[in-house]
Amino acid sequence: MRALSVSLTAALQALAITLPQPQPLSIPLTKRSSLRTDDGYVDPASIRAHISSTETKLLRGAAAFERNTGVALFSPSPAKRAEVLGSDPLVDDSNERWYGKIEVGTPPYTFTIDCDTGSTDFFLPGPSCGEACSGHEIYNPNSSSSAEPLGRTFTVEYSDGSMATGDLYTDTVLLAGFKASAQTLGVASLYSYELSSENFGADGLMGMAFESVSEYGANSVFQTLVSQGAVPEPVFAFKLASSGSELYIGGVNSALYYAPFTYLPITQQGYWQVAGDAIGIDGKEIVNGFSAIVDTGTTLILGDTSYVSQLYAVINATEVGGGVYSLPCDAMPNVTITLGGKSFALSAETFNFGKYGSSGNTCLGGIAGSDGLGDLWILGDVFLRNVYTAFNVGNFSVGFADLA
Ligand SMILES: *[C@@H]1O[C@H](CO)[C@@H](O)[C@H](O)[C@H]1NC(C)=O
Ligand SMILES: *[C@@H]1O[C@H](CO)[C@@H](O)[C@H](O)[C@H]1NC(C)=O
Ligand SMILES: *[C@@H]1O[C@H](CO)[C@@H](O)[C@H](O)[C@H]1NC(C)=O
Ligand SMILES: *[C@@H]1O[C@H](CO)[C@@H](O)[C@H](O)[C@H]1NC(C)=O
Numbered sequence: 001m002r003a004l005s006v007s008l009t010a011a012l013q014a015l016a017i018t019l020p021q022p023q024p025l026s027i028p029l030t031k032r033s034s035l036r037t038d039d040g041y042v043d044p045a046s047i048r049a050h051i052s053s054t055e056t057k058l059l060r061g062a063a064a065f066e067r068n069t070g071v072a073l074f075s076p077s078p079a080k081r082a083e084v085l086g087s088d089p090l091v092d093d094s095n096e097r098w099y100g101k102i103e104v105g106t107p108p109y110t111f112t113i114d115c116d117t118g119s120t121d122f123f124l125p126g127p128s129c130g131e132a133c134s135g136h137e138i139y140n141p142n143s144s145s146s147a148e149p150l151g152r153t154f155t156v157e158y159s160d161g162s163m164a165t166g167d168l169y170t171d172t173v174l175l176a177g178f179k180a181s182a183q184t185l186g187v188a189s190l191y192s193y194e195l196s197s198e199n200f201g202a203d204g205l206m207g208m209a210f211e212s213v214s215e216y217g218a219n220s221v222f223q224t225l226v227s228q229g230a231v232p233e234p235v236f237a238f239k240l241a242s243s244g245s246e247l248y249i250g251g252v253n254s255a256l257y258y259a260p261f262t263y264l265p266i267t268q269q270g271y272w273q274v275a276g277d278a279i280g281i282d283g284k285e286i287v288n289g290f291s292a293i294v295d296t297g298t299t300l301i302l303g304d305t306s307y308v309s310q311l312y313a314v315i316n317a318t319e320v321g322g323g324v325y326s327l328p329c330d331a332m333p334n335v336t337i338t339l340g341g342k343s344f345a346l347s348a349e350t351f352n353f354g355k356y357g358s359s360g361n362t363c364l365g366g367i368a369g370s371d372g373l374g375d376l377w378i379l380g381d382v383f384l385r386n387v388y389t390a391f392n393v394g395n396f397s398v399g400f401a402d403l404a
Helices: 002-018 044-069 078-085 127-133 221-227 305-313
Strands: 025-028 030-033 096-104 109-116 122-125 148-159 162-175 178-191 204-207 235-239 246-249 257-265 272-281 284-294 301-304 318-321 324-328 335-339 342-346 352-355 362-365 367-370 377-379 387-392 397-403
Touching (some): 044 318, 044 324, 044 367, 122 162, 127 178, 257 387, 272 305, 301 305, 305 324, 324 367, 342 397
Parallel strands (some): 109 204, 284 377, 301 367
Antiparallel strands (some): 025 246, 030 096, 096 109, 096 162, 122 204, 148 162, 162 178, 235 246, 235 387, 272 335, 301 377, 324 362
């Protein structure tokens, strides 16, 4: 017995010596969209709902930031703020989302999650959620030997009426194979209609922003991995594209970009917020100096309505209402976003947000006006699909590189 245990220990020691250090790993992402129909048409009303839901999500996080830190994250106009927070819960949230896999508990169960750099908290449907969570994989803390109740409840609201509420637990989480111990997670006892399986293809949501915008007052899964020394580098990176999309954990995937990165320090440790240089259209610079949040959970590029109208005026685009603009499908402009001194162009394919109306030759632009977030721009998928993006929690910076 003793001999056996000694040789086992020796074998384990030998293994520990020969096993390579954990390597950064990728999580393939799939995109689900309800903004566009299969034949490429888009309804401006669903874009407006998306703008409103993005404002609501970011304002909720800003309110959490204020509670957690005692200072304001940004100051949108109070009138707009009230209007946004009270907006119509019946409007459909037609976000495009990026889904990946995560394992939770002991033994680990696999769940599909929406990976969102525009929020911090992690939640899954729990056993008492019942009909509201049917069709989703259910996380049951009673079936996990590493789950611990925190004795606190949570409520998260991500968009108009889209909410989850339940109890907070800690448990072991495996992200791309890297282990986070005692990760705080919400176990939902209620999902709103917007999170039902027919509307939300993931089981839960995993935020990747900072603790200061957390409703739970807790670290994101990735921040936990970093604080526990579980990842080789404090970096994660996204490729968001029509195919081959992935979230890379613990570094960057050198096969997916052309060096060098252009790194920008984040200006507020809440969201991934940076100071950009300029936004131009067909060679005319319209915005000079701007603040932006880099958000994988937002589909479009959103900006202050007056700047957005000046941008579209250059190409004589028509506003179809609510900050959404149409233009001829075959005349997509050359939009450039300059960050850290480097100009990144939006491809016509990413700027063209889909067909609109009956002519078949009118399309909607991928930049839309938002009133709810003050002067902030939101760099969502319409921008992020043009670049490889690295998020560095070690030196609080975001890096952009050209896609390989
Ligand atoms: C989990 O265990 C607790 C304590 O034993 C019990 O009260 C609760 O009903 C269980 N929940 C489920 C969903 O099994
Ligand atoms: C952050 O670290 C990266 C390397 O991962 C480096 O290239 C970059 O310059 C650093 N950025 C800042 C703002 O310090
Ligand atoms: C926009 O309209 C103005 C006035 O009608 C015209 O002078 C200009 O050439 C148009 N620009 C484009 C890009 O169509
Ligand atoms: C955009 O730039 C390309 C070359 O960089 C040019 O061929 C094209 O005409 C430009 N499009 C517009 C609408 O200016």
